[in-house]
Amino acid sequence: MKVSTRIFLTSIAILFLAGLLSSTYIVREATGLTSFSLGLFDQIEVFALPKEPKRYGYIEKDNNGKFNVATKLTRADVANMIFKIENLEYGYDNIFKDTEDNEFAYIISSVVKCGYMSDYDGEFMPDNYLTRSRFMKIINDIIKIDNLKLNKVREYQNEYFDIEKDENKKYIINAYQYGLVDSNANAKFRPDDFLTKEEAIVILNKVYGYNNGDYLHMLGAYSEDPYVDINQEYWAFTDIVKATVGLEK
Numbered sequence: 549m550k551v552s553t554r555i556f557l558t559s560i561a562i563l564f565l566a567g568l569l570s571s572t573y574i575v576r577e578a579t580g581l582t583s584f585s586l587g588l589f590d591q592i593e594v595f596a597l598p599k600e601p602k603r604y605g606y607i608e609k610d611n612n613g614k615f616n617v618a619t620k621l622t623r624a625d626v627a628n629m630i631f632k633i634e635n636l637e638y639g640y641d642n643i644f645k646d647t648e649d650n651e652f653a654y655i656i657s658s659v660v661k662c663g664y665m666s667d668y669d670g671e672f673m674p675d676n677y678l679t680r681s682r683f684m685k686i687i688n689d690i691i692k693i694d695n696l697k698l699n700k701v702r703e704y705q706n707e708y709f710d711i712e713k714d715e716n717k718k719y720i721i722n723a724y725q726y727g728l729v730d731s732n733a734n735a736k737f738r739p740d741d742f743l744t745k746e747e748a749i750v751i752l753n754k755v756y757g758y759n760n761g762d763y764l765h766m767l768g769a770y771s772e773d774p775y776v777d778i779n780q781e782y783w784a785f786t787d788i789v790k791a792t793v794g795l796e797k
Contacts, residue, residue: 603758605794606632607749615775615788620742624652624674626686627659629748633756636662644672663693681711681739683748684719687728690755698755701727708737728754746784749791758790 606629610616624647630636631652640657644667647653656672659665665672665686678686691698704721708731711717720737723729728751729737753759773779774792782788 602635603756603790603794604632604635605792606752607745607788607791609775609792613776615745615778617744617746617778617782619745620677621745621748622675623665623672623678624650624656625745626678626683626743626748627656627665627674628652629752630659630664630686630690631655633752634659634662634664644670644674646671647674650674664690677742679739680737680741680743680747681714681716681720683743683751684723684729685716687751687755688719688722691722691726698726698728700725706735707731708735710736711739714739723751746788750784750787753787753790758787758794 636655636658638654638658640654640661642648642653643657643660644653647656650656652674656665656674660667660672666689702725704724707724708720711720714720716739720729720739724731774789778785778788
């Protein structure tokens, strides 16, 4: 091989190595896109799994250490849950006259401004208990806003005979198809029943991915059951613990 040819090939090799040494590696967490920039060469892009978000604890025990099962939730209570899950900020002044004296006034304004709940002709009605039917409307709004791209896990075939005339029928059916609610032996959804705290928690955990991970590991922060009025035999215990402790991947 001629000397000039060797010099030329050596120069090319040096330039290539220099490009590698000066390369950059960038992970775009929001899109899961990983980019490799190889100096003199075109940028190469490959897809990587995005980092799992932190899931914040959004409920806590009362002053007596109780969970208080079957507690009916008001609209203000649900707004407070969503505010904590989404880790929203107090970025808005109170926007409703009927929430001026409510402890969650600024939380409510933030949740509404971000589109997770809506008002009723300029009022929020914070102390009104939320029905199971109307909660499904809120859940559908959350899925749409966050673009969670949940996969439908089943088709709806008259699973609930008591929702035919309900104003939120389509939202209830959507929630069923996404696997967020289940049918029962009586084929009833009970749309007009008031939403209980544990019912809301079980559904919100599914929507926001709190079901990932081992809840027993999360219980390590406690020397005993986290609430004095429930134990591991309670039907929603696992979900309650996850909602209390949160989950960070």
